[in-house]
Amino acid sequence: MSPVRSRIGSRHATQLLLLHLQLRLEVGSTSVDNNTVLVITAHPDDVDFGAGGTVAAWSASGVEVSYCVVTDGDAGGFDPEVPRTKIGPIRRAEQTAAAKILGVKKVIFLGYPDGRLTPSIELRRDISRVIRQVKPARVLCQSPERNYRRIYASHPDHLAAGEAALCAVYPDARNQFAHPELAAEGLDAHTVEEVWLMGSENPDTFVDISATLEAKVAALREHVSQRTDEDGRLEERIRAWAAEQARAAGRDDATLVEGFRRVGTA
Ligand SMILES: [Zn+2]
Numbered sequence: 001m002s003p004v005r006s007r008i009g010s011r012h013a014t015q016l017l018l019l020h021l022q023l024r025l026e027v028g029s030t031s032v033d034n035n036t037v038l039v040i041t042a043h044p045d046d047v048d049f050g051a052g053g054t055v056a057a058w059s060a061s062g063v064e065v066s067y068c069v070v071t072d073g074d075a076g077g078f079d080p081e082v083p084r085t086k087i088g089p090i091r092r093a094e095q096t097a098a099a100k101i102l103g104v105k106k107v108i109f110l111g112y113p114d115g116r117l118t119p120s121i122e123l124r125r126d127i128s129r130v131i132r133q134v135k136p137a138r139v140l141c142q143s144p145e146r147n148y149r150r151i152y153a154s155h156p157d158h159l160a161a162g163e164a165a166l167c168a169v170y171p172d173a174r175n176q177f178a179h180p181e182l183a184a185e186g187l188d189a190h191t192v193e194e195v196w197l198m199g200s201e202n203p204d205t206f207v208d209i210s211a212t213l214e215a216k217v218a219a220l221r222e223h224v225s226q227r228t229d230e231d232g233r234l235e236e237r238i239r240a241w242a243a244e245q246a247r248a249a250g251r252d253d254a255t256l257v258e259g260f261r262r263v264g265t266a
Pocket of ligand 1: 042043046155158
């Protein structure tokens with residue numbers, strides 16, 4: 001049993017102790033040689049739904065987490081009275097506020113149009129630029145494979161952002177001769193050691209978010225334009241989903257987890 005999995009049974013610890021234990025084991029369970037994580041997602045709110053509890057845990061342990069959000073989510077929102085040109089800035093502000101709650105200071109927006117994302121050479125280059133600037137040991141991104149058990153995880157923009165992120169991790173960011181304009185900007189090649197995929201049909205790595213679920217819910221509530229908690233039952237839904245993921249992983253159903261597929265890229 002891996003340290004990551006064994007820690008999930010720590011039900012008798014206090015929440016704080018559990019958090020410390022979780023963080024220590026989490027950090028100790030990886031081979032990464034720096035404390036920097038870059039999260040790459042298609043839309044504002046994706047990271048908060050898929051990995052908000054995990055990001056909060058990493059931040060609390062001293063890991064420096066940065067976000068790269070590919071689109072402004074300008075095809076989102078529900079209110080026809082709000083001009084579409086205003087949606088992008090609103091969603092950037094919501095994502096920035098949500099990031100702050102989870103201890104994330106740096107949020108980079110690439111400004112691609114929502115709903116029309118493809119894993120283009122330009123997107124690969126732009127993500128590679130951010131990887132070379134941030135120099136993360138670990139990248140957290142969306143799975144480029146369609147999840148047939150949970151189709152909402154597989155919005156076409158998510159698949160495209162995930163594919164472009166993986167192409168940027170390998171080979172673009174580490175190949176000094178790829179996208180020569182980046183070298184011309186003074187950005188050296190950088191090798192990411194591992195990638196964690198959100199929304200995977202086959203997760204193999206589970207993070208206990210019992211101690212950080214409330215922070216996750218608070219971050220999600222910042223996405224007001226998306227009506228994330230309009231019925232007041234957001235926390236209930238997030239708890240049920242985290243428990244379901246724990247059960248699917250063969251954990252006690254009192255445990256709350258977020259699941260990822262881990263890919264070695266060193
Ligand atoms: Zn999305």
